Amino acid sequence: MKNRSTFKIFILEDDVWYGSMLQHYLSLNPDYEVRRFDSSAAFFSSLHENPQVITLDYSLPDCDGAEALKKIREVNPNAQVIIISGQEDVATAINLLKNGAFDYIVKDDDTKDRLWNTIQHLQEINGLKHEVEELRKEVRKKYDFSNTMIGSSESMQKVFAMIEKAVQTNISVSIYGETGSGKEMVAKAIHYNSERRKKPFVAVNVAAIPKDLIESELFGHEKGAFTGAVTRRIGKFEEANGGTLFLDEIGEMDINLQTKLLRVLQEKEITRVGDNQVIKVDARIITATHRNLLESVQAKTFREDLYYRLYGLPINLPPLRERDNDILLLAKSFIDAFCEENKTEKKTLSPAAQQKLLNYRFPGNVRELKSVIDLAVVMSDGPTIEPENITLNTTTKTTDLFANGKTLREYTNFIIQHYLDTNNGDVLLVAKLLDVGKSTIYRMIQAGELAAK
16 A cells, blocks of 8 residues: 555656666655656656656657647646756756746756755645645635534525625625624635635724724835834735735725725725835725615715725625524534533533523624633533523613614513513513513413513
């Protein structure tokens, strides 16, 4: 059985003695599988076996070295070709290197040692490429939304359908959703499942950067451009070149910078602060906000032309309270992940604990749920998480309550449910506190409008 790390090398050399010498020398490395060919016909008939390295004699009697290199590049573009020539012709060497040869080695007393070192270098490069590809596969797996973005609710299925459309093109994407609902996860799912997945994903939280620094952060700056600019800085647009730039909380961007951003998006070029050089950039733009940007446009705090430039494909990410039983699916996923990461026994939610989670509205959305679950796992002593292990923030600001835009009946249900939750489901006590008939509360519970303990 061959070693999994076997490195396949083909030697094309018409001088049988010289080719045999190279084959013997390279075969001293047990990781190398070395085959020798003394005719181009036999060599090309075996090229489908995909060697990683090919040593090519430039002066073949039945094939010109430059033509052989061209054909190799066409048939097996991933193979690295090392030219071995009896002539030290600088012009020929440069031309071959330009056309895809990895190295040009002249036949002399040091040839085999140079060849050995070059192939070792190529083996290291190949190993690094393999590691990078494996890491990319892991990242793609991590952000495969069909596996990691959990949700069986109708609202989340609509989100998945929009993500499917987004990954098929380079259209700009605008994600709308409350804080903590998972907007960056959606952006990463789009990037790592698109054709740009091998290029960088660069995230910028616009709200977290001071207004006077955001331009430098996005476009970069030259040394001495302003006080404190002691070195050149590459901006986020350049970092994301070829990949995706995620602008989170885009609604917080200063109106003056919006004008410059619009020009960058239109021209696909940036200029670093303190410089006049124009730099071409190609980055897919994904934006996210918890604001209603149309209202910002009407209030003249967000440019209308920029709004339509960024709008692209809109994805409305529902808050956790509108995802039905997704709360329990996410909770189970967070429990499993926390237990695995901390090497603790697997835990489950008791029915009462599940009901407590379902009764809560999670104003902090998925982010809050994860925090609640992590703490609950730590607080539980046995294999089952009980309601008393779950700590919820039951205080609600009046401004937050009215921001949700409910009907009067929905507000009534919300208030009664809140009192039931904070009073252990005691219907009689709640009826007394709210001056509501206990039969009314029982009827609402029976109708499914309220959840009993």
